[in-house]
Amino acid sequence: AEHGAAWEALCMPYKDKHRWYVGTPLLRRLILITVWTFVNNIILRALLLFFLCCGNLVVDFSFQPQRSRLAQRVNIALQALLVVLACTNVAYSVFEVLAQPSAAENLRAINIMLLLLPLVCVPLALLLRFTFVKVVVKC
Numbered sequence: 001a002e003h004g005a006a007w008e009a010l011c012m013p014y015k016d017k018h019r020w021y022v023g024t025p026l027l028r029r030l031i032l033i034t035v036w037t038f039v040n041n042i043i044l045r046a047l048l049l050f051f052l053c054c055g056n057l058v059v060d061f062s063f064q065p066q067r068s069r070l071a072q073r074v075n076i077a078l079q080a081l082l083v084v085l086a087c088t089n090v091a092y093s094v095f096e097v098l099a100q101p102s103a104a105e106n107l108r109a110i111n112i113m114l115l116l117l118p119l120v121c122v123p124l125a126l127l128l129r130f131t132f133v134k135v136v137v138k139c
Helices: 007-010 016-036 041-061 068-096 101-138
Strands: none
Touching: 007 016, 016 041, 041 068
16 A cells, blocks of 8 residues: 555655554654653652663564664664663652762762763764774775
């Protein structure tokens, strides 16, 4: 069945057997934002977000829907980083409830560094990859 150019463009990054995955990232974000917004207990919210992030990582790792192996690896690495961030958020929430602000602020600093990690690592990895390719091609 012909779906049109827009559908083909949306499905292009995914393998043919995983075209259903097109809406999954949007649904994932919607669920995470809904939990963040409507769950008032901060420890319960942090735990739910952690388990949802773990579930997302398992789904991405199990199905590996991207056509490109590089895109798949980047996606899994970012999902793993999201799990680590969610884990530190659980600890942060516990320290907040226990009224230990110094420990909570230390975790907040770790979270900020982890959030900046992809901004540093991705350009560095691309630079190294293209530099390596140029060296191999010249030899």
